[in-house]
Amino acid sequence: MSTSTGQQDLFATETDTMTDAKATKGAREKTAREPAARGAETAESMAKRQREISVSEFFTKNRHLLGFDSPRKALLTAVKEAVDNSLDACEEARIAPDIVVTIARIGQSEKQFTMTVEDNGPGIVKAQVPNVFGRLLYGSKFHRLRQSRGQQGIGISAAGMYGQLTTGAPVRVRTKPGKKSVPLAFEIKIDTARNRPEFKDTAIEWDKDHGTEVAIDMEGEYRRGQKSIEEFLKLMAVANPHVKLTFKDPDGNVIEYHRGTKELPKEVEEIKPHPHGVELGILLKMMAESENRTVSAFLQQDFSRVGPMVAKEICAKAGIKPETNPRRLDAAAVQKLKAAIDATKIMAPPLSCIAPIGEELILAGLKKEVEADFYVATSRRPVVYRGHPFAIEVGIAYGKPGDTLHMTDAGKIVEVATKKAENQEVLMGNADEPIRLIRFANRVPLVFQQSACAITKAVIATNWKNYGLQQPRGSLPIGPMVVFVHIASVWVPFTSESKEAIASYDEILEELRLGLMEAGRKLGKHVRKGKKLANEFKKRNYIETYIPHLVVALKDILKLDEKEAAKARESLTVVLEKSRKL
Amino acid sequence: MAAKKFTPQPPPKKKARGPLSDFDKITMKEITACATHVLAAIRAQGKPELKFPDRSLKNARYDKKDGYFVMGRSRVERTLSVNTVKSFAQTLKMMALSQQLVDEDDFATKREAYYVSKNWDEAKFEEQPESDAAMDDIEALFSLEGVMREHLRFKADEHGGKVAGQLVVLDRDRESGRPLRIDCTGFGSGAYSIPSSVEHLGFETKAKFILVIETIGMFERLSQHNYWKTANCILIGTAGVPTRATRRFVRKLSDAHKLPVFAFNDCDPYAFSNIYRTLKVGSGNAVHLNQFFCVPNARFLGVSPQDIEDYDLPTHALKDVDIKRAQDMLKNDPFFQAHKEWQKAIEMMLKTGQRAEQQALAKHGLNFVIDEYLPKKLKEAQKFLP
Numbered sequence: 001m002s003t004s005t006g007q008q009d010l011f012a013t014e015t016d017t018m019t020d021a022k023a024t025k026g027a028r029e030k031t032a033r034e035p036a037a038r039g040a041e042t043a044e045s046m047a048k049r050q051r052e053i054s055v056s057e058f059f060t061k062n063r064h065l066l067g068f069d070s071p072r073k074a075l076l077t078a079v080k081e082a083v084d085n086s087l088d089a090c091e092e093a094r095i096a097p098d099i100v101v102t103i104a105r106i107g108q109s110e111k112q113f114t115m116t117v118e119d120n121g122p123g124i125v126k127a128q129v130p131n132v133f134g135r136l137l138y139g140s141k142f143h144r145l146r147q148s149r150g151q152q153g154i155g156i157s158a159a160g161m162y163g164q165l166t167t168g169a170p171v172r173v174r175t176k177p178g179k180k181s182v183p184l185a186f187e188i189k190i191d192t193a194r195n196r197p198e199f200k201d202t203a204i205e206w207d208k209d210h211g212t213e214v215a216i217d218m219e220g221e222y223r224r225g226q227k228s229i230e231e232f233l234k235l236m237a238v239a240n241p242h243v244k245l246t247f248k249d250p251d252g253n254v255i256e257y258h259r260g261t262k263e264l265p266k267e268v269e270e271i272k273p274h275p276h277g278v279e280l281g282i283l284l285k286m287m288a289e290s291e292n293r294t295v296s297a298f299l300q301q302d303f304s305r306v307g308p309m310v311a312k313e314i315c316a317k318a319g320i321k322p323e324t325n326p327r328r329l330d331a332a333a334v335q336k337l338k339a340a341i342d343a344t345k346i347m348a349p350p351l352s353c354i355a356p357i358g359e360e361l362i363l364a365g366l367k368k369e370v371e372a373d374f375y376v377a378t379s380r381r382p383v384v385y386r387g388h389p390f391a392i393e394v395g396i397a398y399g400k401p402g403d404t405l406h407m408t409d410a411g412k413i414v415e416v417a418t419k420k421a422e423n424q425e426v427l428m429g430n431a432d433e434p435i436r437l438i439r440f441a442n443r444v445p446l447v448f449q450q451s452a453c454a455i456t457k458a459v460i461a462t463n464w465k466n467y468g469l470q471q472p473r474g475s476l477p478i479g480p481m482v483v484f485v486h487i488a489s490v491w492v493p494f495t496s497e498s499k500e501a502i503a504s505y506d507e508i509l510e511e512l513r514l515g516l517m518e519a520g521r522k523l524g525k526h527v528r529k530g531k532k533l534a535n536e537f538k539k540r541n542y543i544e545t546y547i548p549h550l551v552v553a554l555k556d557i558l559k560l561d562e563k564e565a566a567k568a569r570e571s572l573t574v575v576l577e578k579s580r581k582l
Numbered sequence: 583m584a585a586k587k588f589t590p591q592p593p594p595k596k597k598a599r600g601p602l603s604d605f606d607k608i609t610m611k612e613i614t615a616c617a618t619h620v621l622a623a624i625r626a627q628g629k630p631e632l633k634f635p636d637r638s639l640k641n642a643r644y645d646k647k648d649g650y651f652v653m654g655r656s657r658v659e660r661t662l663s664v665n666t667v668k669s670f671a672q673t674l675k676m677m678a679l680s681q682q683l684v685d686e687d688d689f690a691t692k693r694e695a696y697y698v699s700k701n702w703d704e705a706k707f708e709e710q711p712e713s714d715a716a717m718d719d720i721e722a723l724f725s726l727e728g729v730m731r732e733h734l735r736f737k738a739d740e741h742g743g744k745v746a747g748q749l750v751v752l753d754r755d756r757e758s759g760r761p762l763r764i765d766c767t768g769f770g771s772g773a774y775s776i777p778s779s780v781e782h783l784g785f786e787t788k789a790k791f792i793l794v795i796e797t798i799g800m801f802e803r804l805s806q807h808n809y810w811k812t813a814n815c816i817l818i819g820t821a822g823v824p825t826r827a828t829r830r831f832v833r834k835l836s837d838a839h840k841l842p843v844f845a846f847n848d849c850d851p852y853a854f855s856n857i858y859r860t861l862k863v864g865s866g867n868a869v870h871l872n873q874f875f876c877v878p879n880a881r882f883l884g885v886s887p888q889d890i891e892d893y894d895l896p897t898h899a900l901k902d903v904d905i906k907r908a909q910d911m912l913k914n915d916p917f918f919q920a921h922k923e924w925q926k927a928i929e930m931m932l933k934t935g936q937r938a939e940q941q942a943l944a945k946h947g948l949n950f951v952i953d954e955y956l957p958k959k960l961k962e963a964q965k966f967l968p
Contacts, residue, residue: 553674
């Protein structure tokens with residue numbers, strides 16, 4: 001039971017945590033305040049307690065912001081962060097990703113698991129390993145505007161810290177940066193007070209050309225069904241048909257998600273921030289860090305789409321001389337500059353930094369993982385919100401095989417036989433259930449907080465009745481359908497750091513609306529055709545019910561023999577079915 | 583012990599039947615011809631179609647000279663399709679049943695035929711009106727060749743009318759075939775009941791007219807008080823719309839002895855159209871056989887709207903359905919359209935908005951009808967409504 005102490009701390013109820021916090025605070029106050037008289041605080045007494053809050057301390061108290069608020073979710077979040085990192089690394093190195101996710105129980109425990117994610121990526125150089133896995137807010141992605149899965153460099157180290165806090169075990173990493181490099185194994189602990197990694201590394205044997213494997217022991221809860229790891233990986237496979245995924249669950253089952261294409265996503269360009277997407281705080285920071293010595297050069301060099309003319313216009317509007325050193329501007333001047341930027345017409349940012357999945361690959365992903373009898377996809381051209389380019393893509397898989405009818409070339413209507421699904425996790429709901437909405441941001445499935453998400457709002461706001469589906473007021477439509485929505489952007493506006501829901505910017509909602517309508521119109525055609533076919537099938541069944549009776553009557557009256565009767569039956573069937581127009 | 587479920591035994595071997603009658607031969611020929619026609623179309627990979635006479639008032643023509651509704655040329659063409667495949671199958675099954683009945687010299691009542699269909703799985707009739715309609719269709723189809731429902735071996739389940747008066751009906755004993763003489767004066771407090779098939783009957787009578795009475799209550803009053811003796815007539819109670827057998831019986835009797843026929847009904851639109859008009863000229867639904875099943879020389883004795891005024895009868899207000907029916911009679915019924923007297927009577931009824939029952943005469947005493955009303959009316963038979 002020694003490890004469970006940490007657990008209890010982390011998952012203590014709100015009141016418990018508060019008491020805990022008070023207790024420590026009280027103890028600290030006691031020593032600090034002993035000489036002072038009881039009563040009102042002074043600036044000095046308060047100053048004694050004001051100190052830097054370590055990132056790890058912040059994490060412990062705000063773990064829900066990062067997606068570690070329940071044992072079940074924690075396990076999934078850890079997998080998600082590790083897989084995101086692996087995919088980003090593989091794609092940047094132009095390697096077709098091959099990823100193995102393993103969840104294993106620690107001992108017989110149902111509460112502690114080892115999560116392992118292994119990739120065939122480019123590996124990580126020795127000096128960076130401890131920082132990547134043992135330091136929060138350390139990474140390559142926060143400082144640049146480039147479409148990638150991770151954004152802040154907080155994910156995998158947060159998972160490691162969570163593991164350390166709940167089990168006391170270090171993060172274990174194996175990596176090999178290239179064929180000729182020596183593979184190394186690391187054990188990394190995070191110094192939670194200083195946000196610095198402590199580690200030891202050893203050279204090992206690893207039969208692999210290149211790649212990285214991270215293993216984290218953590219408290220968790222393993223479940224199947226909705227919002228499970230299995231479902232997450234399946235969604236990952238839908239949006240990333242170029243990835244080969246293997247999942248080994250705690251009971252030893254192995255599920256493989258095969259590659260649907262060899263084509264890697266288009267390589268994306270990194271862009272500089274667009275002036276309209278920059279907030280005051282960031283502007284200040286950029287000015288302080290800029291290597292440029294004049295405001296004019298700063299505007300032209302550190303932003304996209306700003307040329308000499310535009311820089312001049314901004315400076316004029318702000319009443320700032322273009323030659324001023326940006327570091328010399330006071331806060332009031334920077335505010336003026338910001339207002340001038342917003343008031344100036346600036347060309348939209350380049351859209352080449354966006355790599356949508358593309359209609360073809362959305363279809364490939366859906367066809368690979370969702371059994372349906374109709375697929376449609378729409379990929380909208382990138383547009384801009386607040387200076388950030390983004391693109392919306394919509395895919396629809398409709399109709400369950402077995403529920404659907406098919407007309408053969410000979411004009412016969414047949415029921416399509418049901419194929420057994422290869423993967424256990426079935427995304428498609430029944431005909432009388434709400435549709436399943438699957439959301440993605442930069443190819444990463446969004447599993448939680450569906451109702452808070454702009455995508456959900458847009459799907460609900462779409463009138464699906466126009467496309468032949470039922471839709472209760474203010475709800476998702478009803479039907480055997482999976483709706484896939486993807487937003488690709490250099491900066492996806494999530495509602496929180498746990499990256500679970502997209503914020504409802506007007507520009508994004510509008511693009512979602514247009515994308516859904518475009519896909520919906522194509523769906524509508526199919527649904528109407530299906531309804532017609534179903535109706536026709538019913539009628540033909542009806543015909544086939546009464547033909548035998550008609551023939552028996554003729555046989556009785558005219559004393560036909562079996563052969564003649566069979567001939568009449570056949571001929572009658574042909575006559576009646578042929579007469580049906582479709 | 584579990585109750586044993588009934589399992590039907592195979593039917594005993596068919597009795598050899600006598601030779602087919604001429605009518606049976608026609609019936610068999612028609613059934614076979616129809617089935618052959620359908621099969622030929624199927625074999626040619628075409629859509630078989632059957633042309634049924636349109637059995638509705640729209641297809642009824644009325645000519646005073648003929649004295650009954652005559653079927654027009656309108657035909658309902660039923661082509662085999664999704665919508666008609668069930669009724670097509672049922673119609674043919676029904677013909678097959680009819681063929682079998684002729685073959686075995688048997689018959690089925692309409693209700694029995696309905697129950698026989700319960701063996702037809704999906705092709706069975708849910709309700710009897712459906713099987714009746716199929717039967718009527720076949721009859722209408724073959725009526726062009728003079729085949730009637732009775733020839734198809736289907737009988738009505740409906741009761742015949744009641745008869746009292748100076749009439750001897752000549753029938754045959756069912757077993758021995760010996761002639762039977764049925765004296766309609768000899769039923770005491772009962773009455774002779776008209777059989778479902780009347781074609782073979784003969785009549786002996788010295789009565790002067792036939793009085794056809796709508797309600798059994800009035801029929802009983804008149805027969806118990808031996809009104810038939812007083813007035814030297816034959817009383818027939820129809821209890822509502824006269825059945826086909828009753829109509830045929832009255833017609834045969836009237837034709838055989840040149841007897842005038844007077845109808846004694848309630849005074850309301852239903853009594854005028856559904857009861858009296860059907861008796862006299864037939865109905866839209868049976869338009870294909872009115873020729874035989876109507877009594878063109880019938881006349882309407884009462885109770886007329888004028889009687890309500892003349893005899894100061896107690897009345898009820900017309901209901902909405904009554905008013906609608908009366909308006910429909912004026913607008914769509916060729917019979918009423920052909921007779922001004924009727925139009926006047928109906929308009930008068932609509933104007934007053936009142937109807938009266940036969941029994942309303944009892945206001946002036948229970949036997950007022952016998953002592954005063956009928957004798958007075960019969961003296962002025964020329965004033966009866968046509």
